[in-house]
Amino acid sequence: MAETRTPDANRRSERSRRAIYDAALALVTEVGYTRTTIEGIAARAGVGKQTIYRWWPSKAAVLLEAFLDLVAAAEPANPADPAATTGPAEAAFPDTGDLEADLKTVLRASVDQLTDPRYEGPTRALTAAGIVDERVGAEFLVKLLDPGLRLYGERLRSAQATGDADPSIDPRIATELFVGPLLHRWLLRTLPLTHDYTDRLVEYALHGLRPRG
Amino acid sequence: MAETRTPDANRRSERSRRAIYDAALALVTEVGYTRTTIEGIAARAGVGKQTIYRWWPSKAAVLLEAFLDLVAAAEPANPADPAATTGPAEAAFPDTGDLEADLKTVLRASVDQLTDPRYEGPTRALTAAGIVDERVGAEFLVKLLDPGLRLYGERLRSAQATGDADPSIDPRIATELFVGPLLHRWLLRTLPLTHDYTDRLVEYALHGLRPRG
Amino acid sequence: MAETRTPDANRRSERSRRAIYDAALALVTEVGYTRTTIEGIAARAGVGKQTIYRWWPSKAAVLLEAFLDLVAAAEPANPADPAATTGPAEAAFPDTGDLEADLKTVLRASVDQLTDPRYEGPTRALTAAGIVDERVGAEFLVKLLDPGLRLYGERLRSAQATGDADPSIDPRIATELFVGPLLHRWLLRTLPLTHDYTDRLVEYALHGLRPRG
Amino acid sequence: MAETRTPDANRRSERSRRAIYDAALALVTEVGYTRTTIEGIAARAGVGKQTIYRWWPSKAAVLLEAFLDLVAAAEPANPADPAATTGPAEAAFPDTGDLEADLKTVLRASVDQLTDPRYEGPTRALTAAGIVDERVGAEFLVKLLDPGLRLYGERLRSAQATGDADPSIDPRIATELFVGPLLHRWLLRTLPLTHDYTDRLVEYALHGLRPRG
DNA sequence: TCATAAGCGAGACGGTACGTCCCGTCTTTAT
DNA sequence: ATAAAGACGGGACGTACCGTCTCGCTTATGA
Structure with missing residues (x-):
């Protein structure tokens, strides 16, 4: 009733x-x-x-x-399935065989998008709203973020298959190793977002901080 | 003004x-x-x-x-200098000589704090407010976050000195490699925050995602 | 505007x-x-x-x-024209042919009304507000006071026509000769308002203060 | 205590x-x-x-x-008794023997005072405050108004003694016959205050509204 | 085909909170 | 002890939006 x-x-x-x-x-x-x-x-x-x-x-x-x-x-509409919207940054995650290059490409695109004045305001607003309100956060995550993050996972798994990434790592945690720092810097405005920054980020994450033997 | x-x-x-x-x-x-x-x-x-x-x-x-x-x-008051408030998580960054262990300790403490019900609400609120309002964000950053982040940098530099970390890396970017994913997961509630998660995070970041030779 | x-x-x-x-x-x-x-x-x-x-x-x-x-x-609704609201005291001014009696009747009614606890508070409030704020005063005058005062004028003119009042007097000034003292006493609380008082007021005003030859 | x-x-x-x-x-x-x-x-x-x-x-x-x-x-200070402040309008009520002329003089002075921009604001304010608040009203009356009104009474009594006024009239009511209409017009802003107006007021009050035989 | 019911633009309504202005009291410091 | 200064707890101001509601209007069926 x-x-x-x-x-x-x-x-x-x-x-x-x-x-x-x-x-x-x-x-x-x-x-x-x-x-x-x-x-x-x-x-x-x-x-x-x-x-x-x-x-x-x-x-x-x-x-x-x-x-x-x-x-x-x-987004460039996907002719095969126009409903398959995947997220802002990575309509399709490149897989050229070179993991490092692919990651750099995608992260550079993400930087460009977060910097775009048309996107910055809404994205900040939604992120903030989601941080405070769990419901909004969940929807934001599912509809906007997750699709993108999932692509990272797939690319990493593909890299594991080709021997370009350690097969023991959890792709989800690894994904956050790239995305986390980027968002951190953008959200908290600690330092400017540049392509150079994301390039180094990819290098650090792939090779680790240990001295390279 | x-x-x-x-x-x-x-x-x-x-x-x-x-x-x-x-x-x-x-x-x-x-x-x-x-x-x-x-x-x-x-x-x-x-x-x-x-x-x-x-x-x-x-x-x-x-x-x-x-x-x-x-x-x-x-915070446990610092007897030497009670005014030297450094931030929530890391009043003093441990330096046992074992970089990996030290990072894990600190990140576990951060997880505990972000999970503490007395801290979670205010921290979320302030972060969200700072994301939207640049002024608030700057103050939040300077007063609350930066002191903690700085300690990471120092510990990493110390590790570079002792040969435990590659001397060519930028400590600031490296710092974000740890803190970024943690905050990402907490803010966006993608997956639960556990000590196990941060331990693996440290391992991935230090050793890299490449197959370990 | x-x-x-x-x-x-x-x-x-x-x-x-x-x-x-x-x-x-x-x-x-x-x-x-x-x-x-x-x-x-x-x-x-x-x-x-x-x-x-x-x-x-x-x-x-x-x-x-x-x-x-x-x-x-x-007010007793006027069946002929219900919209012809005329004011608090004198919905219709009596004209019995006896000017003195009519004035006494009306002033007694005014006393009763100014004394009525339901009316006293609002009337005082509005008068005071109107004294200080010209706009309020004008509206108060036009909507509440003037209709009543006008009736005095008409009755006095009728008296002039029948020879009961000196035709050379200005009805408006004459009106205030009755209403002014009444309001003075009520507003300033100099002395109590009684029917006896208004009766004498009417007599004084009609016959004058000079010794009666 | x-x-x-x-x-x-x-x-x-x-x-x-x-x-x-x-x-x-x-x-x-x-x-x-x-x-x-x-x-x-x-x-x-x-x-x-x-x-x-x-x-x-x-x-x-x-x-x-x-x-x-x-x-x-x-006020022109009274050398005999400087404390004998009597009120705004009538520091001393004239007694030339001609009641009508004396009343006109005093009322003209009152008009001038009520019209004086230095006095108008405060007088209105105090009157309004006194209308609403009984305490203020009482003080206003005793300290400011009554002294003046008392002088009217004395002058009228003197006129009764010399046969210029009917001895049966109550001087207090008679006083209000002059002051009431004046204040009415000033407070309610019905019509402008002029010397001509008060002159006629005095005439009406002294001779009455009846046809002059 | 045409009433009828939906969405719609508009905006009044009972409310909550805003940020400001004063109230009258209290406390501090200086004369 | 009075005075200048002004912080304090409090109440009301007049405004901005909230989310709900009702009003005519238009539009698009389904009886």
């Missing part, structure tokens, strides 16, 4: 959805996440507040979806 | 300051950061709102200071 | 309006005007503060309207 | 008192009564807030005293 009244998605206004995405992304980059309000999004989108509340449970949810849409639009 | 009427710090009520710290930390752990309000802190501390606004510019600033105080109080 | 976003009066909640009237009047009589706050009215009326600020510019405006409503409700 | 701690008036700073008077009067005329605050007076007077609270119970009390001082200073 207390059904939450799921609205009819068929009748949904595509025009409104788009306008809301645009408004949300624009506001976040312009005035920041906390000063972005649902009322503000609605006003800017020329939309009633209820139209937002009808389709999304929270500000974070709106922004997440808007961002997902932005990222999907930016 | 329009300095706005700095109050007289001599006349400040110590009792109020303490009450505000306590209330802020309690509320953040009880109801979370976003539902912690300045009004709520004031009410719980038995303090006028203005007393908070007089001394802090924002909710985040209150919490940061309260957390700093908590951490300082928890 | 920077008209600030006029709300849609059609959608206005009648229930809220009534509750606000009631709360305002009750509070003024209970705790006095200065200790009546908008916040208090809102709380007592079970209404958001914004609902008050949306429709009234000030506490005085709320009270004025509430009082106007009270007075209109209390 | 709960004595309200009456301070030692001998040690009182004359300089502060004066500064407070000046500040209070200035603020009332500049920004109005309600926007005049004790804090504002203190700041403008270069005085601690406590110095005000020590000597006066309320904002109205400060203003009343300040106004009393202003009025006393403006």
Whole structure:
């Protein structure tokens, strides 16, 4: 009886959805996440507040979806399966046979993306929201991050198969060895993100810190 | 810069300051950061709102200071120099001569701290606030994070001196090789934080992912 | 004139309006005007503060309207023209042909009203507010006072026509000869308001202070 | 024991008192009564807030005293008895033998005073405060108004003695016949205050409204 | 085919919190 | 001891948004 009244998605206004995405992304980059309000999004989108509340449970949810849409639009569409959106950085993880080169390529792309002004605001906002709110965090992880991280794992497993990586290592932990430091530096703004930095990161992680015999 | 009427710090009520710290930390752990309000802190501390606004510019600033105080109080006071507060995890970085063991010790301590229910709430809140607000982030970094990170650097340099680490590596980047993945996992809640995880992390980072010859 | 976003009066909640009237009047009589706050009215009326600020510019405006409503409700409705609200004291000014008797009747009624505990508080409050704030004063005058005063003028003109009053006198000034002293005594609390007092007032004003030849 | 701690008036700073008077009067005329605050007076007077609270119970009390001082200073000092301050309008009520002329003179002076920009603000403020707060009203009446009204009474009694006024009339009610309409017009801003107006007022009151036989 | 029910723009509503202004009290330092 | 200064606990201000609700309007079926 207390059904939450799921609205009819068929009748949904595509025009409104788009306008809301645009408004949300624009506001976040312009005035920041906390000063972005649902009322503000609605006003800017020329939309009633209820139209937002009808389709999304929270500000974070709106922004997440808007961002997902932005990222999907930016990606070279996969003709075989357009639904197989995989994440911002690595639509497809290269496998040239040279693990080090491939990792460097991908991490450089990640740096470029995190630096892109269109992405920086929303990404920061969503990450922060996810850190504090477990629910948002989970959705953010599953929909946006995990697909990308999974590709690292696959590439590492492939490297293990070809003997380019120690077969005893856990690919998931190894993945975080690359991604963790990058995010750390970006999130906490400790030092600038450069291609040179990620290159060295890859080298350190692959060869270890021990003196090279 | 329009300095706005700095109050007289001599006349400040110590009792109020303490009450505000306590209330802020309690509320953040009880109801979370976003539902912690300045009004709520004031009410719980038995303090006028203005007393908070007089001394802090924002909710985040209150919490940061309260957390700093908590951490300082928890640390084993350094008898030689009690003012030498160094940060939450590593009041003093061990140097037993065994780099790997020392790193594992410190990272295990970090895991314990990030897992401690008294610390988790505030730390998440502050990190998130810092991600979104550059000012807060900078203060958070300088006052809380950097001191700890610096110790890693010193230990690594010491290891380079004794030949336990490659002298060509950049200690700062190397530091992030340990701390980054840890924070990544904790912030994004990808997988549980365990001592076993950090042990392997240290091993991977020191020896690299390449097959061990 | 920077008209600030006029709300849609059609959608206005009648229930809220009534509750606000009631709360305002009750509070003024209970705790006095200065200790009546908008916040208090809102709380007592079970209404958001914004609902008050949306429709009234000030506490005085709320009270004025509430009082106007009270007075209109209390008046014997004029069947011929229910909209012809004329003011508190004299819905219709009697004209029995005996000017002195008519004036005494009306002034006695005024005394009764100014003495009525339901009216005294609001009336004092509004008068005081109007004395200090010209805008409030003007509205108070036009909406509440003037209609009543006008009736005096008409009755006096009628008396001039029948030869009961000197045709050379200015009815407006003459009106104030009755109303002024009454208000003076009531506002400043110099001496108690009684029917006997107003009777003598009428006599003095009609016959003058000169020795009666 | 709960004595309200009456301070030692001998040690009182004359300089502060004066500064407070000046500040209070200035603020009332500049920004109005309600926007005049004790804090504002203190700041403008270069005085601690406590110095005000020590000597006066309320904002109205400060203003009343300040106004009393202003009025006393403006009056032609009575050499016989400098303490015999009698009130704003009528330091001494004229008695030329011509009642009508004397009343006109005094009322014209009252008009001038109520119109004087230095007096208007404070007088309105104090009257309004007194209307709402009975205590303030009583003090205002006794200290400022009554002395003046008493003089009317005396002059009228003198007129009764010389046969210029009906001996049966109550001088107090008769006094209000002049003062009431004047204050009514001034307080409620019904019509402008002019000398012509008060002249006619005197005539009406003395001769009555009846047709002059 | 046409009523009928949905989504929609708009925005009023009961609320919560904001950051500010004062209140009246209290405490500190200087005269 | 009075005074200048101003921190303090507290209450109210007027504003901004929250999330819910109701209002007409339009649009798109399904009886």
